Amino acid sequence: MDQGFFLLFASASVVTALTLVLARNPVHSALALMACFLQISAIFVLLEAPLLAVIQIFVYVGAIMVLFLFVIMMIDVREAVLQRFLPGSNLPVLVLLIVLGAEMLVLVLRSGRFSAAEPVTTRTGGEVRQLSTTLFADYLLPFEVASIILLAALVGAIVLARKEPA
């Protein structure tokens, strides 16, 4: 049952990711990425991380992808649709990607470290409560640093996108 759902969501996410890379039109890429994020959040649900699944949908699908579509709307993408898809002389890149993927797959499949079939479960409900206790007790300082980074990014984005004073 779990395996069937996993295969369904995983194949859908791989197909949508390929659509993202191969689509000519950036709008199609953005929609494919949105679908891919939805599949990944379903995989988070399978991993018993419902909070992360909800955050994934809120932040990625709700905020980031809307921002992307907004910027695509602002910018003229007609030229981008017409440009040639893959420029020449990308053989080294393809070789690098194949070597990278083969290396990671070999390392994962041949190692016994990733063969755990059953998760170690000691938790009995109240996962979000425990998660937030850990986050706000042990990881309070990184949390505050992340909020300062978000503030800096907010101010930086406003300054960057502002029109130059004449």
Add this chain to the structure above:
Amino acid sequence: MVPLWWYIVLGVVLFVIGAAGVLLRRNILVVLMSLELLLNSVNINFIAFGHYYDDYRGQIFAIFVIAITAAEVAVALGILVALARNKATLKVDEVSMMKG
């Protein structure tokens, strides 16, 4: 149950697809979206390991990755809007204003 390495293999596949998007495509918007895909595939790994070894640190690290990703996208799209205003191009090869 699904064995752990299935999730890891899914992360690897998505990572390679995202890296292909970053390295092969010339459109800045698609490159940025592929970066999102890369970060998401890493998040899958974090949460899978956290689930299988019963550790909350995987989920906490994934939350931080999502927060930093949001900041990165905001700044990157700000730069993109400024770029599109000054130079009418979306190809990464033609953005060489800072090249000495």
